[in-house]
Amino acid sequence: IQRWHTSQIMLTKLYDVQNDHFNVLDNYANLETKRLEELKNYVAAVYEWRDNIKTKKQFLHDHMDVFKVMTQMLQHYFQIDDLIKNKKSLEAFKDIDEHKDLSGEHIVLLAHRALRRLQLFYAIPASDMSAACECCVMAKYCLEGNDPYGVLDWAVEAYGKWESEGRPECVDPDILNYYIVSSSVYTGFNFMNLIILSGPNYQEYTEKFERYYRLMKNELFELEKESTTDIMEVYEYSIGHGYMKDFRNLCKHGVSRTLTKYSKCRYQTNNLFYRILMPFKEEDINSEPLIKIYHDVLYDDEILKIKTLALENMKDATVKSVDGKGDSLIEKTRSGQVYWISKVDAVEYLDALDTRIESFTGFSTKTAEQYQIVNYGLGGHYLPHHDSFAKAINCLQFGNRLVTVLFYLTDVQNDGYTSFPLLNIIAPAEKGAALVWNNLHMSNGQKFYESLHGSCPLLKGNKWIMTRWLYEEGQHLPYDWKNNVQII
Numbered sequence: 377i378q379r380w381h382t383s384q385i386m387l388t389k390l391y392d393v394q395n396d397h398f399n400v401l402d403n404y405a406n407l408e409t410k411r412l413e414e415l416k417n418y419v420a421a422v423y424e425w426r427d428n429i430k431t432k433k434q435f436l437h438d439h440m441d442v443f444k445v446m447t448q449m450l451q452h453y454f455q456i457d458d459l460i461k462n463k464k465s466l467e468a469f470k471d472i473d474e475h476k477d478l479s480g481e482h483i484v485l486l487a488h489r490a491l492r493r494l495q496l497f498y499a500i501p502a503s504d505m506s507a508a509c510e511c512c513v514m515a516k517y518c519l520e521g522n523d524p525y526g527v528l529d530w531a532v533e534a535y536g537k538w539e540s541e542g543r544p545e546c547v548d549p550d551i552l553n554y555y556i557v558s559s560s561v562y563t564g565f566n567f568m569n570l571i572i573l574s575g576p577n578y579q580e581y582t583e584k585f586e587r588y589y590r591l592m593k594n595e596l597f598e599l600e601k602e603s604t605t606d607i608m609e610v611y612e613y614s615i616g617h618g619y620m621k622d623f624r625n626l627c628k629h630g631v632s633r634t635l636t637k638y639s640k641c642r643y644q645t646n647n648l649f650y651r652i653l654m655p656f657k658e659e660d661i662n663s664e665p666l667i668k669i670y671h672d673v674l675y676d677d678e679i680l681k682i683k684t685l686a687l688e689n690m691k692d693a694t695v696k697s698v699d700g701k702g703d704s705l706i707e708k709t710r711s712g713q714v715y716w717i718s719k720v721d722a723v724e725y726l727d728a729l730d731t732r733i734e735s736f737t738g739f740s741t742k743t744a745e746q747y748q749i750v751n752y753g754l755g756g757h758y759l760p761h762h763d764s765f766a767k768a769i770n771c772l773q774f775g776n777r778l779v780t781v782l783f784y785l786t787d788v789q790n791d792g793y794t795s796f797p798l799l800n801i802i803a804p805a806e807k808g809a810a811l812v813w814n815n816l817h818m819s820n821g822q823k824f825y826e827s828l829h830g831s832c833p834l835l836k837g838n839k840w841i842m843t844r845w846l847y848e849e850g851q852h853l854p855y856d857w858k859n860n861v862q863i864i
């Protein structure tokens with residue numbers, strides 16, 4: 377199935393496809409107008425012919441005339457049949473058939489899920505996101521997805537819209553009533569003492585709903601938590617504890633970083649003479665594990681080329697399955713589209729970038745993975761994870777992912793930052809910068825647990841990144857990763 381929401385590229389394509397459809401429709405309408413015009417003209421001509429025949433009162437006695445009438449009728453029949461069957465217009469419509477995947481309900485369902493993820497993550501009430509008709513759709517999918525708090529939030533919001541904006545056709549209080557009653561049961565809300573809402577009288581509805589809403593607000597979450605009276609608390613609650621909470625807070629609020637002895641910016645040449653005229657702008661972010669930002673290391677023309685290359689080739693991002701053998705598409709964990717630049721792309725300009733990476737990281741790129749380009753879409757994100765693999769799984773040829781070099785191809789706001797929840801760090805990187813960190817302890821190759829990181833869920837905008845993972849093999853390290861022994 378086509379997943380239109382997973383990247384900005386897809387969303388742009390969706391927009392274009394819709395434009396195509398409008399053109400097809402336009403064309404169809406023109407052809408149909410022309411067809412009806414032709415039909416009308418044809419019929420008019422036939423009438424005229426028949427009227428002429430009729431004036432010849434004697435025609436039925438003239439056998440040749442009869443034959444003429446019969447042949448004409450047959451011809452008229454085929455001609456009219458042709459005009460009615462409307463082949464040309466249907467032909468024009470075929471183009472739309474080829475885009476059937478645009479009309480599937482799953483398009484909206486998946487977008488709904490992305491919005492719900494955002495809502496839950498950032499604790500955004502429906503009232504901050506709403507539009508009347510869409511509220512009902514959100515409530516509907518929440519109901520179908522066994523998400524009763526979502527149903528209540530959106531149905532009540534839809535009800536509010538219905539009340540304040542008159543009654544838009546898309547809001548049906550009967551259905552909202554059903555949504556609210558059925559979901560109240562699941563949330564433990566005691567509605568037995570309420571009047572059953574029914575009847576066609578909307579005024580009556582208004583009063584009952586008001587009462588209902590008030591009671592709901594007060595009683596809704598008693599089972600969840602004694603003191604809870606607000607749906608917002610459900611959102612706060614759903615994020616869970618531990619690093620997810622820290623991750624959320626980082627994405628939501630950012631951090632005000634205080635300068636410590638570790639936080640320094642400098643012009644760095646790494647003792648490379650040719651860098652004296654153009655040193656790197658190195659910024660320290662953390663020491664254990666080492667995290668740094670190198671500003672302005674990817675140039676605009678390179679970014680343009682990279683994006684152009686990826687544009688036609690993106691695939692939905694997957695995550696490694698638990699056994700490490702396969703990839704699975706789990707949007708709850710990661711949502712975006714990726715492209716691995718491959719050898720066949722023959723992008724020589726990346727050789728220069730490899731040299732650049734080597735000079736600012738001090739590590740070889742010879743054993744690195746291909747460059748991975750990522751574009752995030754509606755609610756795009758990547759929950760906290762480690763880039764390194766569990767040793768046994770994927771460390772055969774070149775060892776493990778030692779260092780991550782993550783380039784930003786766009787500027788990002790808070791909601792698109794790369795965050796390290798265990799370190800209380802967000803990377804305030806901008807377009808053209810590279811965020812570099814160690815995934816393993818440099819002394820022994822053990823996983824650096826604190827390197828846990830993720831991409832904050834995107835609330836708006838367009839985030840592009842490109843990643844290069846550098847491997848253990850071929851680096852100067854104080855241990856031998858292959859034989860698992862310490863050298864120094």
Ligand SMILES: O=C(O)CCC(=O)C(=O)O
Pocket residue numbers: 750758763792793794795829830831832841843
């Ligand atoms: O998009 C980001 O900021 C992080 C991406 C990431 O962690 C990854 O691709 O492994």
Ligand SMILES: [Fe+2]
Pocket residue numbers: 761762763829
């Ligand atoms: Fe990562």
